[in-house]
Amino acid sequence: xxxxxxxxxxxxxxxxxxxxxxxxxxxxxxxxxxxxxxxxxxxxxxxxxxxxxxxxxxxxxxxxxxxxxxxxxxxxxxxxxxxxxxxxxxxxxxxxxxxxxxxxxxxxxxxxxx
Amino acid sequence: xxxxxxxxxxxxxxxxxxxxxxxxxxxxxxxxxxxxxxxxxxxxxxxxxxxxxxxxxxxxxxxxxxxxxxxxxxxxxxxxxxxxxxxxxxxxxxxxxxxxxxxxxxxxxxxxxxxxx
Numbered sequence: 001x002x003x004x005x006x007x008x009x010x011x012x013x014x015x016x017x018x019x020x021x022x023x024x025x026x027x028x029x030x031x032x033x034x035x036x037x038x039x040x041x042x043x044x045x046x047x048x049x050x051x052x053x054x055x056x057x058x059x060x061x062x063x064x065x066x067x068x069x070x071x072x073x074x075x076x077x078x079x080x081x082x083x084x085x086x087x088x089x090x091x092x093x094x095x096x097x098x099x100x101x102x103x104x105x106x107x108x109x110x111x112x113x114x
Numbered sequence: 115x116x117x118x119x120x121x122x123x124x125x126x127x128x129x130x131x132x133x134x135x136x137x138x139x140x141x142x143x144x145x146x147x148x149x150x151x152x153x154x155x156x157x158x159x160x161x162x163x164x165x166x167x168x169x170x171x172x173x174x175x176x177x178x179x180x181x182x183x184x185x186x187x188x189x190x191x192x193x194x195x196x197x198x199x200x201x202x203x204x205x206x207x208x209x210x211x212x213x214x215x216x217x218x219x220x221x222x223x224x225x226x227x228x229x230x231x
């Protein structure tokens with residue numbers, strides 16, 4: 001079936017440390033993997049994404065890695081700051097004729113302690 | 115504001131009543147999605163439109179839920195005979211399906227928070 005598992009559900013790190021969030025997807029037709037940040041009471045917003053033909057992508061302090069064989073992808077945040085505190089969702093976009101939906105993970109609540 | 119717009123932002127209704135939500139996507143986006151989000155959970159897929167065609171509906175979605183996108187622009191989501199379990203945030207998102215159908219970033223609206231009392 002179509003499923004995305006996300007771990008951990010909560011993560012607390014000291015300011016300046018790194019944070020890693022991991023996701024696993026089930027549908028091999030998935031080929032686009034966005035990560036969203038959702039602050040309290042706000043809409044989810046894209047922070048980084050990766051396509052299946054790429055193994056890693058980096059944007060300043062944020063990076064995403066993809067292991068297509070193992071169906072794993074991860075979000076890495078370095079030099080964390082208090083404003084990074086939010087809920088992060090991974091998603092897998094299934095690319096099959098007639099189906100281009102996004103399946104989301106259950107979220108990770110990240111707390112950056114000052 | 116050229117982003118995804120949803121109305122109303124909040125809706126309180128009595129059990130058994132019908133409610134309708136509206137979503138105005140980003141104008142050039144051909145794909146539109148409805149999701150439901152409950153506290154502490156990720157967005158749960160409800161349905162998806164490619165232009166005006168509803169191409170997929172979640173198997174978990176009750177027959178009380180219906181969605182339309184009549185002209186391939188705005189969309190409405192109707193819930194009939196609401197139940198307390200329908201209380202949630204209803205999110206709309208839109209994206210542009212590019213060459214070969216590959217998906218791109220989905221932009222979310224602010225959501226409609228439904229409370230069924």
